[in-house]
Amino acid sequence: MNAAVQAPPIALPPLPFEQNALEPVISGRTLSFHYGKHHKTYVDTLNKLIAGTEFADLPLERIIEATDGSTEHAAIFNNAAQVWNHTFYWHSLKGKGGGEPPAALKKLIDASFGGLDACKKELAAAAMGQFGSGWAWLVKDGEKLKVLKTGNAQSPLAKGPKPLLTIDVWEHAYYLDYENRRVDYVTAVLDKLVNWGFAEQNLG
Numbered sequence: 001m002n003a004a005v006q007a008p009p010i011a012l013p014p015l016p017f018e019q020n021a022l023e024p025v026i027s028g029r030t031l032s033f034h035y036g037k038h039h040k041t042y043v044d045t046l047n048k049l050i051a052g053t054e055f056a057d058l059p060l061e062r063i064i065e066a067t068d069g070s071t072e073h074a075a076i077f078n079n080a081a082q083v084w085n086h087t088f089y090w091h092s093l094k095g096k097g098g099g100e101p102p103a104a105l106k107k108l109i110d111a112s113f114g115g116l117d118a119c120k121k122e123l124a125a126a127a128m129g130q131f132g133s134g135w136a137w138l139v140k141d142g143e144k145l146k147v148l149k150t151g152n153a154q155s156p157l158a159k160g161p162k163p164l165l166t167i168d169v170w171e172h173a174y175y176l177d178y179e180n181r182r183v184d185y186v187t188a189v190l191d192k193l194v195n196w197g198f199a200e201q202n203l204g
């Protein structure tokens, strides 16, 4: 095998569901662009940026940790974090999601927010309150759960709090299906797609 023709170091992970599995809340058409174009482009760009650099052989999480806050490596951070954030987002969703969280997570949600409705309300407020592009997150910070929002490619990953689930609020996540109505997208995701089981697995 020609050593010059190697597989790229960072791969685009497969979607954890079929492209139409989130319909009617998120269309297969949105998924085809969001996963097939946006997510893939972050992977391709990252591989170009890290080729031949000190980051070329690092796992994705290490690249993010090593470049978080760096001006010099801002482009690498942005693309690496967007690769990770999107993979995390796909796992945060599932067809016929929503409903009641599993017991251990529910207990923490009750203790941290006073109930599931209050938790969802806080997540929706973060998603709506993120000006421009970004992400809303449910995280575990110490013994408590919290809601955070981050702008653009920013991620709690390298900052301490443990991400449990996320909602992409970049326009490309919802514009084909909801046009400018971010609130309708966020509400539908929280009621019908959010994968509480994944969030519970991430409690660790």
Ligand code: FE
Residues within 6 Å of the ligand: 034, 038, 086, 168, 170, 172, 173
């Ligand atoms: Fe996105």
